[in-house]
Amino acid sequence: MSKPAIFLFDWLVAGLRRAQAAPKRRPLPVLRVVIFITMAVPLLAFLLLLAGAFFEKRAGQRFRARHAPPGRRIEIVPGRRQHLLCMGEQRPGLPTVILEAGHGAWSSCWQKVMPEIALMTRVCARDRAGYGWSDPDPRLAAGRMVDDLRALLDQAGESGPYLLVGHSMGSSVARLFASRYPQDVVGMVWVDPVHEDMPGFMPVGRWAFPAVAALARFGALLARVGLLRFSGLAAFIARYPSFENAADAHVLVEQVAQPVYLDTLALETYVLADAAGWEGTLECFGCLPVTSLEALYGDQPASKILPAFLAPLVRRRWQRFRAGWHVMHDALAARCDNIRRIPVQGAHVIMDEHPQLVIDAIRAHLMDCKAK
Secondary structure (H helix, E strand, O other), rough: OHHHHHHHHHHHHHHHHHHHHOOOOOOOOOOHHHHHHHHHHHHHHHHHHHHHHHHHHHHHHHHHHOOOOOOOOEEEEEEEEEEEEEOOOOOOOOEEEEOOOOOOOOOHHOOOOOOHHHHHOOEEEEOHHHHHHOOOOOOOOOOHHHHHHHHHHHHOOOOOOEEEEEEEEEHHHHHHOOOOOHHEEEEEEEEOOOOHHHHOOOOOOOHHHHHHHHHHHHHHHHOOOOOOHHHHHHHHHHOOOHHHOOOOOOHHHHHHHHHHHHHHHHHHHHHHHHHHHHHHOOOOOOOOOEEEEEEEEOOHHHHOOOOOOOOOOOOHHHHHHHHHHHHHHHHHHOOOOOEEEEEEEOOOOOOHOOOOHHHHHHHHHHHHHHOO
16 A cells, blocks of 8 residues: 555544544534524514615615706695606797696606607696606695696796696596686697596406505515515516607616605506596586597407417407497597597507607697687
C-alpha cells in the first residue's frame, strides 16, 4: 500500500474513533420545532408585508415626482383637486367639447380623439375623483360626479355651451349633467352607452357587479403591500384596450398599481349598479341632438378556445348578453326625439378601435351648431 493511501486510511480511522468518543446530542424535541415555525413564519410574513408597504409608498412618491399631470389640477372643494386637460381654442358659435371617460378610465382614453377635436374647437377631458391625477372622493356617488364636473368647469373658467361626449358610464354622467343644466348643453355624443338601470337589462350584472367590486377591494389590499406591482397583476389590469395601446402605457400601469385606483374602482362599480343613485336624469331629452355610437360586438373569442363541452354554454350566455345590450340601447334611444344611431362593428372601447367614428360624430354636431 502506498504512503498516501496509508495516510488516508489512518485519517478515516482516527475520525471514526473521535466520533464514537464524542458525547451524543439529544435530538431537538418536535414541540420546539413546531413552536419555532409557528413564531418565525408569521414574523417573516409580517416583515415582508411591512417591507412591501414601504416599497409601495416610495414607488408612489417617485411616480408623482417624476410624472407631472398633463393638464391642471384644480381645487373644486377645499382639500380636493381634480385634473382637467384642455386643448384647442374656443371658436365663435361653437361649443366646448367635454369628454367623459367610462368606468375605470380617465382622460388618457381620449388621446386618439382630443388632438383632432382641438383643431376644430376647445376640448376638455377630466379625471374623475380617484383616477389619473385626481384626488379620491370617499363619498363617491352619481350626483357628486356631476357636481364635481360643474365645479371643475367653473373653477377652470371653461364656459358653455357644452357638447357632452360620454363613453359607457360616462354617457350616464353626461345625461345627468344635461338634466341638471339643460341651458348649458347643446348636444350629446354617446359612445357605446349604458343605461342608468343597467342591471335591469343585463341579468348577469346582479352578480357581476358585486364580484367586480369585491375583486377590486382585494386588489387594493394587494396593492397596499406592493404585491400588485411585484406580481405583474397591474400590467395585466392595464391591458384594458384604452390603456394597453396608449403612448404612455408605462405611466398608466403605474397609476393602476395605486391602491386608490382600485378603491375608487370598487366604489364606482357600486355607483354603476345603483339605479336609484341616478335619480334626476330626464326620461325624455326632447329635441336635444344626440348621436349614439353602438358597438355590435362579435363572436365571443373565449368560446373558440374553451373545451368543446363548455363552448355552447359560453356562446349562449354571450348571445344573451348581446341581446340585453341592444335592448338597453333601444331603451336609451326611445328617450330622445332627435337621435342618430350609428352601429359600429367592434367592441366596447370604440374611441380606441375606431377613433375616426367618434371624431366624425363630434364634427357633425359642431357643423350643425355653426350652421345655426
